[in-house]
Every structure is written in C-alpha cells, then in structure tokens.
Amino acid sequence: MVDCRLCETPIDLKHRLENDEEGATTDKGQYQRLVGKLIYLAHTRPDIAYAVSVVSQFMHNPKDSHLQAVYRLLRYLKFTHGKGILYTNRGNLNLECYTDADYVGALTDRRSTSGYCTLLGGNLVTWRNKK
Amino acid sequence: MSRSSAEAEFRSMALGIYELLWMKIILEDLRIKWDEPMKLYCDKKSVIAIAHNPVQHDKTKHVEVDRHFIKEKLESGLICTSYVPTGEQLVDILIKGVQNHVFKNILDKLGMKDLFHPA
Helix, strand or coil: CCCCCCCCCCCCCCCCCCCCCCCCECCHHHHHHHHHHHHHHCCCCHHHHHHHHHHHHHCCCCEHHHHHHHHHHHHHHHHCCCEEECCCCCCCCCEEEEEEEECCCCCCCCCCEEEEEEEECCEEEEEEEEC | CCCCHHHHHHHHHHHHHHHHHHHHHHHHHCCCCCCCCEEEEECCHHHHHHHHCCCCCHHHHHHHHHHHHHHHHHHCCCEEEEECCHHHCCCHHHHCCCCHHHHHHHHHHHCEEECCCCC
C-alpha cells in the first residue's frame, strides 16, 4: 500500500458486491480483522459509513472481490487522512434530521437501505444507515 | 422487505424521529429548553403528503405502524416535515455510492474537513 493509487471516494459508484460462491477465497481472519478496525474508525468518520456497512456484510465468507473493495477503501483513507468532523458555533441550536431510503438497493435479497443523520445547530451529531 | 419505496421511506423517517426524540431527551438533561418543532427532511413529496393526509386509506395499509407513529408526532407538533430536493439531500453518502463531486459537496455541508490543514 506504500505507492498505491489514491481514490477520492470510498466505494465504487455502481459497485456490484454480493455473495459470490465461485470467487477466489481469501484469508478470512485477515479480512475480519481489517474490517473490524474499519468499523471502529467509522464511529468518527461518517464518510466511510456506507462503504464499511457494505464490506462488513461478507465477514462470514469473504472473497477476493470483497477484499479488493476493502483495499479501495484503504486507498481512500490514505487520500483523506486527517479528515474529521469540525464542530463550529453557528449561533443556533436547531435540531434537524435528514432521512432517505434506497429502495431495493441490495440485488440479491432485495432489501432496502434506510439512513438518517441528525444535525444540532448545523453540526453533524449522529448518523446511521441500516440495510 | 419493503413492498414500496414509500414504505422504505417511512421506515427511515420513523428511525429519524426516534433519534430526534432521543436528542431532545439529552438536551433536556443538559437543561437546554427547546420548544420549537424539530425539522425532518425527506426527499419524497408523496410520503410527506401521505403523512399529512387526515384520511388514511387502504392503499397505504401495509405501512401502518410507521405511518401512524409519524402522524402522531406530526400532530403533537414535536416535528415538522419539509421537502428537500434530491440535490441537497445529505444522507445520500450513507445509503449509496455517489459520484466524486457529489461526495465532496455533501462532506463540505456535513462539516467534514481536513483537521490538520492550515486554515
């Protein structure tokens, strides 16, 4: 990963990640440790929340295609190291919530993804996405 | 599994309201008074219309629990829903892969910055 090409987004625009039974196997332990650390990082980085939620769906049977997606995410993180949420005083304490849903986003099981983020006084405080 | 996109949208609206109610409790614990309605943004006009419609008909029967929950909170004046065009929707980066410029734009709006960058 020393001289890798950097990425500007954490995940492909139209990624087709799903359970693939035929793909080349990969080291399960390594994959799980790697994604486990990314989940920890996602607590303070909403930008990778979606990508992490996608790659963590394959923890039980990771294949090479999934590992490539994780590497892509790592390339993004290298590009944006030091990024974080900056809280600033905007002079108000309005509570706002943005909600949206991706209807039947998952191709195989046709389940939807819902997500929301709440802003307190214009600052992001909580967010969540759930398949 | 959702049977309509409206159902999926209702689900995420309900989840958003849960979060707002939690935040309100935390603010009250911190003795911050907050009486104005909390804003809930949604990018689907039909869902807002259904939530506001006093007549609840059978066509939306399958989303009963979420719909009634949202309606109850709307009527009590705790929250108010507003429409946000898809271009200004901030949640997109949490539910799907987006293009480069959209991604950067949303991160700017969310206040994500390079913390070590000399301003």
